[in-house]
Amino acid sequence: xxxxxxxxxxxxxxxxxxxxxxxxxxxxxxxxxxxxxxxxxxxxxxxxxxxxxxxxxxxxxxxxxxxxxxxxxxxxxxxxxxxxxxxxxxxxxxxxxxxxxxxxxxxxxxxxxxxxxxxxxxxxxxxxxxxxxxxxxxxxxxx
Amino acid sequence: xxxxxxxxxxxxxxxxxxxxxxxxxxxxxxxxxxxxxxxxxxxxxxxxxxxxxxxxxxxxxxxxxxxxxxxxxxxxxxxxxxxxxxxxxxxxxxxxxxxxxxxxxxxxxxxxxxxxxxxxxxxxxxxxxxxxxxxxxxxxxxx
DNA sequence: CCTTGACCTGAACCCGGGTTCAAGTGGCAG
DNA sequence: CTGCCACTTGAACCCGGGTTCAGGTCAAGG
Numbered sequence: 227x228x229x230x231x232x233x234x235x236x237x238x239x240x241x242x243x244x245x246x247x248x249x250x251x252x253x254x255x256x257x258x259x260x261x262x263x264x265x266x267x268x269x270x271x272x273x274x275x276x277x278x279x280x281x282x283x284x285x286x287x288x289x290x291x292x293x294x295x296x297x298x299x300x301x302x303x304x305x306x307x308x309x310x311x312x313x314x315x316x317x318x319x320x321x322x323x324x325x326x327x328x329x330x331x332x333x334x335x336x337x338x339x340x341x342x343x344x345x346x347x348x349x350x351x352x353x354x355x356x357x358x359x360x361x362x363x364x365x366x367x368x369x
Numbered sequence: 370x371x372x373x374x375x376x377x378x379x380x381x382x383x384x385x386x387x388x389x390x391x392x393x394x395x396x397x398x399x400x401x402x403x404x405x406x407x408x409x410x411x412x413x414x415x416x417x418x419x420x421x422x423x424x425x426x427x428x429x430x431x432x433x434x435x436x437x438x439x440x441x442x443x444x445x446x447x448x449x450x451x452x453x454x455x456x457x458x459x460x461x462x463x464x465x466x467x468x469x470x471x472x473x474x475x476x477x478x479x480x481x482x483x484x485x486x487x488x489x490x491x492x493x494x495x496x497x498x499x500x501x502x503x504x505x506x507x508x509x510x511x512x
Numbered sequence: 513c514c515t516t517g518a519c520c521t522g523a524a525c526c527c528g529g530g531t532t533c534a535a536g537t538g539g540c541a542g
Numbered sequence: 543c544t545g546c547c548a549c550t551t552g553a554a555c556c557c558g559g560g561t562t563c564a565g566g567t568c569a570a571g572g
Contacts, residue, residue, distance in 0.1 A: 235519080240499075245519085246561055246562080247560060264519090264567080264568060265567070278495045278498050279495055281498070282472070282491075285465060285469055286470075286472065286473055287466070290558075302483070306477060313470065313473050322428060323459055323466070326429035330452050334452055334456070351425060352421045355424070378548065389531055393530055393531090408537070408538075408550060410549085410550090434528095515571090515572090516572105517570095518567105518569095520565100520566075520567065521565090523563085523564095524562080525560105526562090527559100528557100528558105530557100531555080534551100535552105536551080538547100540545105541545085541546085542544090542546105
């Protein structure tokens with residue numbers, strides 16, 4: 227049976243995280259050890275789950291402040307608000323990374339033998355971006 | 370024709386970037402103004418393009434150090450190496466974000482009325498992650 | 513008894529990518 | 543001449559998410 231309490235080192239090992247990070251979370255008020263035995267933190271199974279949850283949200287790109295908000299949310303409208311905002315941001319991020327990925331991929335298979343600044347694909351993209359921001363650069367000589 | 374030189378403020382406005390960032394790039398040796406007029410930086414069109422290129426690579430998730438590497442690459446094997454590494458990383462990032470997105474989305478449409486820690490989907494994911502890292506936690510004795 | 517190892521604390525430090533600040537210069541308008 | 547504005551510099555600071563360090567406590571084992 228062995229009361230299911232883990233030391234900070236065990237938790238750290240299990241979650242693949244540094245003990246210093248666990249203490250840091252506690253400082254932040256995010257996740258506090260359930261109890262102490264002669265001064266040392268002991269974590270319950272439930273708290274370990276909570277930590278995994280924190281990791282998940284972190285993976286989803288939430289800041290520790292946001293995660294605090296989610297954990298503290300009494301109202302479920304509260305975490306859903308945070309989640310929705312983050313969902314929109316995720317979509318934007320994914321789109322941006324996907325575009326970057328395509329670009330990089332094209333550049334790699336462009337032609338095998340010219341420097342990057344002569345790459346047609348890259349230059350097209352640069353032109354695009356310049357046009358987006360309102361170009362006076364190639365348009366007219368004078369201000 | 371009016372030599373097509375822009376002041377730092379003009380470049381900043383055009384690229385949607387702070388002047389301080391441009392000076393910072395110069396400090397880093399990334400992109401240096403072409404010339405000076407009574408001490409003030411002047412940027413050529415070519416240099417502005419270079420800056421846009423820097424922004425693109427930054428969007429693709431390269432660090433300024435890596436970007437320096439790409440810009441300095443004499444050998445095209447050099448930038449291709451960096452690009453390939455980053456491409457792999459992008460794939461991983463995209464996959465991770467996509468997974469997080471799905472999860473968050475499911476959680477949002479889960480049931481309309483329970484706190485997040487009672488969400489079936491979330492708990493399934495937490496279990497998964499615990500199992501991944503070798504679980505002794507739920508195996509014996511548990512609650 | 514004494515060492516060893518894991519743990520404790522607060523305070524300081526690290527990193528990347530800038531931003532901010534104080535103090536000074538240059539040039540043009542009124 | 544006097545503003546005024548955009549520009550210059552080096553140095554200091556900010557942020558998030560931790561890590562590192564010095565110095566101390568505790569329990570077990572040889």
